[in-house]
Amino acid sequence: MPELPEVETVVRGLAPLLENQVFGLAQAPWVKVIEPWELDEFNASLKGRTLLRIFRRGKYICCDCDGFYLVVHLRMTGRLYISAKPEGDDKWVRFSVALASGGFLAFSDARKFGRINLVTSLDFLEEKLGPEPLELKPEDYADIFQGSERTIKVFLLDQKKLAGVGNIYADESLFRAGILPTRKVSSLKRTERVCLGEKVMEVLSQSIVHEGATISWYRKPDGTQGESQKHFSVYGRGGQPCLICGTDITRIVLGQRGTHYCGKCQH
């Protein structure tokens, strides 16, 4: 599922329910989800700790648990929600942890790509993540989109350059900026780089307002769907007419990812 807007929506939905909660015992029906931890060691470290604050960094969900950070990555099909039962509310729950209030924080993940970790420092995240897109000014992007011979589409997906943009919002941002995904970063003029920065910020903030995109698996913590998918211009619209000019949207593969664009509106 999840790119920055989806993860942000999950964090905002969970914050009021989790902050100041005390963790009880955790279960991991699929223990690999907490690798390299063993369940008993994991519990020895987490049980009894208070969740002070939950926040997002890139596509990672970070919980400050007063001595440890609980870090969750949803990857493709992960869901995080509060359940009344330790086994959760669906058949793909890989992990759950009791809360002192009586409920359970459940992590469900059909494809088993997601991971939950417990660490004493978030330095490892800073080592692999670039800046937060929404904390930049459009002009800052002129410096970020530089020094590469890669295509701009592949570049946008590089979390080390910019944290949180995924396949959907890369395509949508490039459409709004009128830039072909196949362009080399080095070919972009300064005005195009700044424009793309503006559009990245616009697309991400609007998607947060719409509470993320439900294509298939993503759900808000309350179980309902996001609305962003109703506002896509190109993602998933291969072969359908461009909403601006009517030309069929093209679908190609770049960096092994489906890539959608309008050959007439984007240059």
Add this chain to the structure above:
DNA sequence: CGTGGGACCTGAACGC
């Protein structure tokens, strides 16, 4: 340094 392929996994959609 960059790219391409594969791995990690399961479920849904689609063709026959």
Add this chain to the structure above:
DNA sequence: TGCGTTCAGGTCCCAC
């Protein structure tokens, strides 16, 4: 109905 194929929002690792 059932079977096989293809595709999927992400990231990591290795070969070249």
